[in-house]
Amino acid sequence: xxxxxxxxxxxxxxxxxxxxxxxxxxxxxxxxxxxxxxxxxxxxxxxxxxxxxxxxxxxxxxxxxxxxxxxxxxxxxxxxxxxxxxxxxxxxxxxxxxxxxxxxxxxxxxxxxxxxxxxxxxxxxxxxxxxxxxxxxxxxxxxxxxxxxxxxxxxxxxxxxxxxxxxxxxxxxxxxxxxxxxxxxxxxxxxxxxxxxxxxxxxxxxxxxxxxxxxxxxxxxxxxxxxxxxxxxxxxxxxxxxxxxxxxxxxxxxxxxxxxxxx
Amino acid sequence: xxxxxxxxxxxxxxxxxxxxxxxxxxxxxxxxxxxxxxxxxxxxxxxxxxxxxxxxxxxxxxxxxxxxxxxxxxxxxxxxxxxxxxxxxxxxxxxxxxxxxxxxxxxxxxxxxxxxxxxxxxxxxxxxxxxxxxxxxxxxxxxxxxxxxxxxxxxxxxxxxxxxxxxxxxxxxxxxxxxxxxxxxxxxxxxxxxxxxxxxxxxxxxxxxxxxxxxxxxxxxxxxxxxxxxxxxxxxxxxxxxxxxxxxxxxxxxxxxxxxxxxxxxxxxxxxxxxxxxxxxxxxxxxxxxxxxxxxxxxxxxxxxxxxxxxxxxxxxxxxxxxxxxxxxx
Numbered sequence: 001x002x003x004x005x006x007x008x009x010x011x012x013x014x015x016x017x018x019x020x021x022x023x024x025x026x027x028x029x030x031x032x033x034x035x036x037x038x039x040x041x042x043x044x045x046x047x048x049x050x051x052x053x054x055x056x057x058x059x060x061x062x063x064x065x066x067x068x069x070x071x072x073x074x075x076x077x078x079x080x081x082x083x084x085x086x087x088x089x090x091x092x093x094x095x096x097x098x099x100x101x102x103x104x105x106x107x108x109x110x111x112x113x114x115x116x117x118x119x120x121x122x123x124x125x126x127x128x129x130x131x132x133x134x135x136x137x138x139x140x141x142x143x144x145x146x147x148x149x150x151x152x153x154x155x156x157x158x159x160x161x162x163x164x165x166x167x168x169x170x171x172x173x174x175x176x177x178x179x180x181x182x183x184x185x186x187x188x189x190x191x192x193x194x195x196x197x198x199x200x201x202x203x204x205x206x207x208x209x210x211x212x213x214x215x216x217x218x219x220x221x222x223x224x225x226x227x228x229x230x231x232x233x234x235x236x237x238x239x240x241x242x243x244x245x246x247x248x249x250x251x252x253x254x255x256x257x258x259x260x261x262x263x
Numbered sequence: 264x265x266x267x268x269x270x271x272x273x274x275x276x277x278x279x280x281x282x283x284x285x286x287x288x289x290x291x292x293x294x295x296x297x298x299x300x301x302x303x304x305x306x307x308x309x310x311x312x313x314x315x316x317x318x319x320x321x322x323x324x325x326x327x328x329x330x331x332x333x334x335x336x337x338x339x340x341x342x343x344x345x346x347x348x349x350x351x352x353x354x355x356x357x358x359x360x361x362x363x364x365x366x367x368x369x370x371x372x373x374x375x376x377x378x379x380x381x382x383x384x385x386x387x388x389x390x391x392x393x394x395x396x397x398x399x400x401x402x403x404x405x406x407x408x409x410x411x412x413x414x415x416x417x418x419x420x421x422x423x424x425x426x427x428x429x430x431x432x433x434x435x436x437x438x439x440x441x442x443x444x445x446x447x448x449x450x451x452x453x454x455x456x457x458x459x460x461x462x463x464x465x466x467x468x469x470x471x472x473x474x475x476x477x478x479x480x481x482x483x484x485x486x487x488x489x490x491x492x493x494x495x496x497x498x499x500x501x502x503x504x505x506x507x508x509x510x511x512x513x514x515x516x517x518x519x520x521x522x523x524x525x526x527x528x529x530x531x532x533x534x535x536x537x538x539x540x541x542x543x544x545x546x547x548x549x550x551x552x553x554x555x556x557x558x559x560x561x562x563x564x565x566x567x568x569x570x571x572x573x574x575x576x577x578x579x580x581x582x583x584x585x586x587x588x589x590x591x592x593x
Contacts, residue, residue, distance in 0.1 A: 049482075052485075052486050053485070054482055054485055073488075074485060074488045074489060074491075078486060078487050078488030079488070081486075082486070083483075085480075085482055085483060088480070090340070090480070092478075092479055093478065093528060093532075093533035094475070094478075094532075094533055094534065095532070098475070098534055099479070102475055102476055102479065102487060103487060105472060105476060105487045105488050106487065106488035108472065110469065110472075155486075158487065158488075
């Protein structure tokens, strides 16, 4: 049996002198699409950063494909786990193609150019994200939605079997939210990537997910199938706000609606 | 413009500058002198023993300063970051000022005392900023740049103090050194500078992929497999040492390190496998040309080359910044 793609035991993370994660346990089987939800400041981004080794664990352990993360080199880790950080809107002076090619870094020697396998991976990443037609454009000329698809393409070019995404659809318009969501579902099926994605939008992220992890104040508040989190009491315990559930014809899962404006 | 064409253009400009500069000057050089490197007539001595080493030194210094600027702009993700902004030059200047003020008696020891003092000063500045990156690993590059600016002010006040309390003679030596110039650069000085520049350039070439990734941000670079801390340390120290060596030989020559990478990014793009060679060609040619102008403009006297680089560079750079409002900027 294959080891879990990601396994986390008793993970504590101290960040900026404050403990942000207080002992998180989590197991992500290979090929699972896991949605990570929770209020602001719950530690979702910190969990993602710990899973990519960007912040050290103060206690506990993380394994990637059965290997302890602490013993992997950065390059080894990059060949197993791709990471798409939150969009920070900072200027990147590269063309789309160069940026995606940089994703091949963990497979490249110090000298020499990209080999056939590298070019194939880059070509596939551009193709599957639908950004091939942008490849000669400068990153700074893209819209936020296009840029996010290119960020995902660059992480895919790494050839990792696990993909972590931190709020990939925040700040995107509806069309690009749908495009990114559909892309993740495609990658989940073929080539069957393990995907962990942080989101604030329960309705879209739960619909495609195999499992959901809810964090609250640095602890696991819920971990299970998406249908089970959709109880008013469970949601309110996580989000500290009254939420309503509504059913809609054609939707498997109930939809979550915040109570706004007293109407 | 296609990047390959941009590099060719720069290489051609650099070749023309390198060939033409030694022939231009107050003393005309007859073309036959070119055939006789060991000649003893005045024109041959001027060409082969004075002007050529000087032009080469200018080229090497300019190339190193420009490559160092490109590297720091990538590591700090800030267009203003150069080894100068981080206090390397002011640290070196402070070292020289200290020696000029107190070290007269030691000068007899036949040591290149100014060179050593400048290197030591540059090292103090770099080590201070570097230890900040260690004490506060989360500190943003803006914090580091501001720390560098603070260091520069600190060193400047020390220099002013030393100058104010020193004799007229050593005060003049300090001021003259601060202006930067290549008048005193001979083959020996070129020899002192070259190892630093070569070592720095090798370290940058070694990390050319890492520079690209660091320019996309340290988190992204790390998640792509770059050992960010180690790489940043190597680049930081190699570049500082390179610039320290240049400053020790030529004094602080401003503006080349910041301007050259900017212009070259417009010509060849931001990928460092093209940006570094392009910046070196541009920076080298620019400084060699500026030095030639410095030799001519108030001839038979000479201007310090730092006066020319900033005087020509600043307006051109401003024009460039205002002209471009389109994409592709850093």
